[in-house]
Every structure is written in C-alpha cells, then in structure tokens.
Amino acid sequence: MDTRFPHLFSEKTIKGKTFKNRIFYTPMGGLFMEGGEVSKFNMDVAAYKASGGGAQFAVGEMCISLKGGRGTRAENDFSDLSDGNLAPFRRFADLVHGCGALVTTELVHCGDSKMESTPESPAMGPSAYLNHYGIPVQPMTVEDIHEACEEYGQAARFFQLAGFDGVIPHLGHGWLPQLFLSPRTNRRTDGYGGSIENRARISVEIMQAIRRRCGEALIIEARTSCQELLGESYTLDDYIEYCKLLAPYVDIIHISCGHYRDPMHTRMMSTRYHDHGCNVHAAELVKRAVGDACCVSVVGGINSPEEAEEWIASGKCDFVVLGRQSISDPAFAEKAASGREDEIIRCTRCLRCFPGPAEEAMAEGGLPEFCSIEPKWDRLELKDAPAAEPKKLLIVGGGPAGLQ
Numbered sequence: 001m002d003t004r005f006p007h008l009f010s011e012k013t014i015k016g017k018t019f020k021n022r023i024f025y026t027p028m029g030g031l032f033m034e035g036g037e038v039s040k041f042n043m044d045v046a047a048y049k050a051s052g053g054g055a056q057f058a059v060g061e062m063c064i065s066l067k068g069g070r071g072t073r074a075e076n077d078f079s080d081l082s083d084g085n086l087a088p089f090r091r092f093a094d095l096v097h098g099c100g101a102l103v104t105t106e107l108v109h110c111g112d113s114k115m116e117s118t119p120e121s122p123a124m125g126p127s128a129y130l131n132h133y134g135i136p137v138q139p140m141t142v143e144d145i146h147e148a149c150e151e152y153g154q155a156a157r158f159f160q161l162a163g164f165d166g167v168i169p170h171l172g173h174g175w176l177p178q179l180f181l182s183p184r185t186n187r188r189t190d191g192y193g194g195s196i197e198n199r200a201r202i203s204v205e206i207m208q209a210i211r212r213r214c215g216e217a218l219i220i221e222a223r224t225s226c227q228e229l230l231g232e233s234y235t236l237d238d239y240i241e242y243c244k245l246l247a248p249y250v251d252i253i254h255i256s257c258g259h260y261r262d263p264m265h266t267r268m269m270s271t272r273y274h275d276h277g278c279n280v281h282a283a284e285l286v287k288r289a290v291g292d293a294c295c296v297s298v299v300g301g302i303n304s305p306e307e308a309e310e311w312i313a314s315g316k317c318d319f320v321v322l323g324r325q326s327i328s329d330p331a332f333a334e335k336a337a338s339g340r341e342d343e344i345i346r347c348t349r350c351l352r353c354f355p356g357p358a359e360e361a362m363a364e365g366g367l368p369e370f371c372s373i374e375p376k377w378d379r380l381e382l383k384d385a386p387a388a389e390p391k392k393l394l395i396v397g398g399g400p401a402g403l404q
Contacts, residue, residue, distance in 0.1 A: 003337050005309040012318065014251050014295065015219050017102055017165050019055035019319070022312055023333045026299050026323040027060030027106035027168060027223075031092065033076075038092045044380040046092065049326050050099035053333030055319075057096050058168060059105035064155040068109035068148060068176070071121035078151075078158040089162035097163075104166035104221065107155050109148055111176035112137045112185070113260055113357070125179045126186040126193065132261045145192065145202055148176065153209035156218065166219030166251070169206050173225055173268055174260040177203045181242060184232040196238050200245045207249035221252040221297065226282035228259050229266040236282065243286045247293040254321065255283045255298045260357055269324075270301040272349045277302050277311065284316040297321050303328075303346040305336035327353055328374045345373055353377075372399075 003009050009021045032039045050057040063069035064078065077085065096103035112131040117123040117138070124144065125137040140148070156167045171177040179185045180202045186193050192201050203222070210220060224246075226239050234242075243253050257279050258266030270278045279300035287296045297319035302308060308320040325332055329345035336344065350372045371377040 004339065004341070005305050005336055007313040008305055008309045008320075009337050012295070015166075015217055017219060019102060020100070021053070021055045021333060021337070022308070022319045023054040024056040024297060024319050024321040025049050025052075025054050025058060025101075025326040025330070026321045027058040027170075028323060028326070029059075030061040030063075030106075031059055031076075031089070033088065037088045041380075043092065043095060046096050047099060048376075048380055049330040050096045050101040050103075052326070052330030053335075053337060054101055054322070054326070054330075055333075056165075057099075057101045057103050059092075059103070061108050061170075062105050062155065062159075063108050063110060064148075064151040065109075066121055067124075068111075068151060069121055070110055071114040071116050071118055071123075078155040081158060081161060086158070086162045089159065089164075093163035102165040103163075104168055104219065105159050105164055106168040106170050106223065107152055108170045109152070109176035111174070111179045113174055124176070126188050129185065139188075142190070142192075145205070149202065149205045149209040152206045153213035156210040156220075157213040160214050160218050166221055167210065168221045168223050168254065169203075169210065170223045171203050171206075171225075171246075172223055172256055173258065174228075177206065178225055178228070178259075181238075182228055182230075182233050184228065184230060196234075196241050197245065199234075200242050203242070204245060204249060207246065211249065219252070220250045221254050222246050222250045223254040223256060225259065225268070226255050226257050226279055226286075227266075229257070230259055230262065236285070239282070240285055240289050244289055247290040250294050252295045252297050252319070253286060253290065255279050255286060255296060255317075257282070257300060263354070263356060264351070267300065269351065269354050270349060271351065274301055274349075276300075276304060277307055280311055280316055283311075287315060287317060295319065299323055301347075301349060303332075303344070305332070305341050305344070324349065324353060324371075327371050327377050348373060 012019045031042050063075045066075050069075040093103050112123045112125040114123045117135045122138045123135050124140050128139045129137050131137050181199050258268030263269040279298050283296050283298035295318040298317045299321035302320050303325045311317050325347040328347040352372045
C-alpha cells in the first residue's frame with residue numbers, strides 16, 4: 001500500500017487471524033437484545049465503525065454472569081450454547097466481518113462497582129469494605145474466585161462459538177481483577193493477597209480458564225490499567241511485573257489507565273488537559289519488558305495517524321486503539337490510508353459522549369448519544385439519507401460546525 005504510514009498500515013497475524021492494519025476500535029458499550037436479536041442501534045454502530053477501515057471492532061462491557069453483572073438488569077446467559085442463543089451473536093459477528101474487520105468483545109465482572117447489592121448479584125471484592133456508594137462489599141471466598149474464573153472461560157467459549165475472533169477480559173478500570181491487583185482494595189493474607197504474584201493470581205487464572213475452554217485459536221487481549229492514580233495503589237513498577245506475569249497467557253496486553261469511578265482524574269477518559277497518547281510511555285515500558293512474548297496495544301486520546309506511525313515504527317507499541325476518535329470519525333483509518341489524513345475529524349475530547357459511570361448516568365435519565373463534532377452519531381439511521389427538503393443554511397459562529 002502506498003501510504004505515508006507504512007507501519008500503521010502493515011498487517012499482523014495472530015493465532016491465524018490477520019489484522020489488516022494496526023488500528024483497533026476500543027470497547028464502548030455492550031450489546032442489548034430487542035425481540036431476541038441484537039438491537040438495531042448496536043448493529044448500526046458496528047456497521048458505522050467497522051466500515052471505516054480499522055482492523056478490529058470491539059464490543060464493550062459484556063458481563064460474564066448475573067452475579068458478575070451490574071445488579072440492575074438481567075445479563076445474557078453464556079452457559080446456554082444452543083444454536084438459538086448463539087444465532088443473534090453470529091449475525092452480529094457476520095456483520096462486522098462483512099465490513100472488513102475482526103470482531104472481539106470485552107468480558108467484565110463488575111466486582112464492587114454496583115449501586116445496589118442483591119443476593120443474586122452482590123457487590124464483591126477481595127476484602128470487606130464499603131464501595132463508592134456506601135454499600136458493603138462481600139469478600140470473595142476461594143470458591144467464589146474459582147467460580148468467577150470459570151464464568152470468564154464460559155463466556156469466552158460462547159463468543160468463540162458465535163464466530164468472534166477474540167475476547168478482551170477487562171482487568172482494569174476498577175473491575176474485579178483490578179480490585180485484587182490494588183493494595184488499596186486487596187487486604188487478603190492468603191494466596192490472592194500480599195505479593196504482586198499473589199495479587200495477579202486471579203488475572204492469570206482467568207486467562208488459564210479461557211484457554212482451557214477455548215484452546216489456542218482464540219485471541220486474548222487483556223485490558224489493563226497501567227495506574228489507578230488513586231491513593232495506596234500499585235506502582236508503575238508493580239504494573240510492569242504484572243504484565244510480565246500475564247504475557248505467557250495472552251496474545252495482546254491492552255494498556256489503558258485509571259478507574260471507572262473517577263474516570264477523568266485518573267485518565268480512564270483523558271481530557272484535553274492530558275497529552276495525546278497519554279499511556280504510550282507505559283506501553284513502551286511494557287513492550288520492553290515482555291518482548292516478543294505478546295503484543296501491546298494502547299489507548300488514550302489518540303487522534304493522530306502521524307503520531308501512531310511513529311509509536312509503532314519505534315517499537316513503543318504494536319497497535320493503537322481509538323475510543324472517542326472512533327465516534328468523531330470512524331473513517332480515521334480509511335482517510336489516513338488514502339492520503340486524506342487532513343480530512344480526519346479529530347476528537348477534541350470534550351467529553352460530551354461520556355458522562356461518567358453508566359449506572360449513575362442511567363439513574364439520572366440515560367446515557368447521552370451525542371458527539372460535538374459528528375452530528376450523524378446520534379442519527380445513524382439518517383447518515384446516508386437525502387434531505388427530505390433541500391435547504392440553504394447559514395452557519396453562524398465559530399464552534400465545530402462553523403469551523404468546518
């Protein structure tokens with residue numbers, strides 16, 4: 001391909017699956033069912049993003065079980081491997097593949113991140129404490145831990161049978177595995193507490209459970225937080241050791257940052273006051289530590305193919321992951337590949353699309369579906385439709401619309 005970005009647009013094959021370039025679209029929102037099918041909105045979003053030229057489209061936050069879910073609604077039953085239960089997800093995978101991208105999904109155990117705690121879906125963690133909402137957290141027994149690991153494996157097998165190319169066990173952002181990694185929340189004295197090896201044990205056992213169920217053909221991309229940026233947490237040196245423990249069991253270590261309960265301050269959602277590529281420094285350290293044992297992907301305010309090319313060319317990472325940039329312009333990859341990088345609508349990180357933790361937003365009226373600079377985002381059904389009545393418009397002002 002004749003492009004200014006040869007490293008960004010080089011192929012990479014993992015587990016027999018070929019990524020056509022090094023651009024991933026990060027997990028952003030799970031799949032919801034309507035009348036026994038994946039919702040039209042989910043299908044529209046997948047087509048909108050996956051047709052933009054990136055190598056991988058990821059579904060976000062699929063809770064592995066009711067016990068590991070948010071506690072506010074029923075979760076999908078991933079123990080049911082019947083054709084009828086798999087079929088809607090197969091159709092979703094076929095849609096993404098038809099757009100030219102590989103498809104994967106994020107697997108989540110919410111741990112203590114619940115606004116309510118019920119017998120069916122309790123707030124759970126490594127130790128006893130009060131969570132962000134003042135709800136008592138139930139310390140997990142060893143049996144609880146083993147059950148959770150098997151549920152990750154069970155969910156991964158479900159998506160493998162549904163035709164997904166990989167899974168992304170979420171080990172960061174305050175979900176269950178990070179609760180065990182962080183001494184802020186892990187005060188155990190057994191084999192799951194104390195040393196970094198012990199605090200990493202549940203993460204390693206999750207990967208082992210997935211491999212037992214799925215074999216070697218499924219791609220595993222472990223999503224992690226390089227730092228919590230909260231008091232009494234693990235250090236960056238701890239994190240590097242953690243990644244070295246994960247590397248033998250995963251294909252890609254996905255480097256994010258921060259915590260779901262304080263997303264802006266902790267760089268889970270970087271703001272315009274953070275550097276673009278704000279986690280690349282950690283990616284470089286991890287890549288140096290794990291070598292060729294696995295690949296490294298990195299997210300964090302990335303909106304520049306020029307910078308992404310330099311990071312990959314210099315060996316700081318193997319893949320870049322676009323989050324909000326995939327909303328403001330999903331054709332980022334296609335434009336950069338065809339020499340039209342000056343046409344990319346670059347995310348300004350205004351945070352209009354992300355109000356904070358989903359439970360809180362839903363309690364206050366619902367998640368927003370807006371982008372300040374891409375008006376089609378909340379009107380995907382109209383994106384290719386002609387105007388019912390053509391008009392001449394005058395744009396007054398210097399906001400995003402006026403500037404474009």
